[in-house]
Amino acid sequence: MTFVDKWQQQEFPMSIADFDFLRNLAYSQTGIVLPERKKQMVYSRLSRRVRTLRLSTFSQYCHYLENNTQELPEFINALTTNLTAFFREKHHFVHLDKQICPQWLAGKQKRIRIWSAACSTGEEAYSIAMTLYGRIDLNLFDVKILATDLNTQVLETAKKGIYSAEVLPTIPANFSAKYIKTLPNTEQFSIKQRIKDLVHFKQLNLLQTWPMSGPFDVIFCRNVFIYFDSDTKQRIIKKFRALLNDGGYLIIGHAETINDFAADFEFVGHTIYRARKRKVPFSPLFQQQEAE
Incomplete structure (x- = not known):
């Protein structure tokens, strides 16, 4: 069966032109590359939007996207992957x-500033906060964790800080005893307020303008580069360096590497890189020029 036959016989017919439009829009808005092998994923995730909007075909959905800008966040939310966990890749913590x-x-x-650059539903940012709380005297240190994500839906979950009791074993016992509370008559727990207070959640598209001026001491950007092409990856790594203090750390995912673009970094551990000393001292103006 040909591509045309297969995808025209689905519940919502999708032509080659439809798929090309959708993946080109995804790339332009998010930097995510969607090769042909991702067709089934695209179809499955976006079918929900087609159904919700009471449309009949993907051609109609493409037309709707072109003429209704309010649908773009829903499109992005549907396509983005949000696999995460507390203390995932434990060696980083x-x-x-x-x-x-x-x-x-x-x-x-x-002054300590940490950025969780693809925080999803918040587990990474709260894992960072739990690691720091009690380790760093908050009466002596000014500590803030910025947590951003492209997907507005997962950020709402992150801000609430409420999770299924099923994932409680992924939090070290000494942390769960101090920093979480079970919710009566539910199978859920919540992050205690003192941990929440360290984290500030914001929506951010890594491909668009970054409003923060830095500098950061650590940037976590894990399991994001695997979705980008080489040019996008290089551009974002350059902007990360512009926002990092000399000696600051960039932490990436286990399946990722920045070796091809790491002239400004030195490798210090498994998927952990430290920013080399820059020739010009950090300043917000310098950051803006270097990030462009």
Whole structure:
């Protein structure tokens, strides 16, 4: 059966032109590359929107996207992947605890800024906050964690900080005893307010203008680069470096590498990179020029 036959016989017919329109729109808006092998995923995720809008074909949905800008966030939310977990890739949090925190405690700098650049439903950002809380004296240090994501729906979940009891075992027992509370008559738990207070959730598209001026001491951007092409990846890595302090850390996912674009970084551990000293001291103006 040909592509045309197969996809025209689905519940909502989708032509080659429809798929090309959708993947080109996804790339232009998010940087996500959708090769032909992702057709079934695209169909499955967007069929819900076609059904909700009471449309009959993907051609109608493409036309709707072209003429209704309010549908774009729904389109992006439907396509983006949000797999995450508390303390996922545990070695990153061990490095934060055992290597990075002692550097801060031994130094003169009292301002600490960390960015979770694809925070999804919040587990990564809260894992960072739990690692820092009690390790860093908040009376002596000014600590803030920025957590951003493209998907507006997952951010709402992240802000609430309420999760299924099924995932509780993924949080170390010493942290869960101090930083979570079970919700009576439910199979859920919530993150305690003192941990929530360290995290600030914002919607952000990595391909668009970044309003923050930095500098950051650590940037987590894990399992994001796998969806980007080489040019997009290089552009974002350059902007990350522009926002990092000298000696700041960029932490990426287990299946990712920045070796091809890492002239400004040194490798210090599995998927952990440290920013080399820049030739010109950091300033917001310098950051804006370098990020462009």
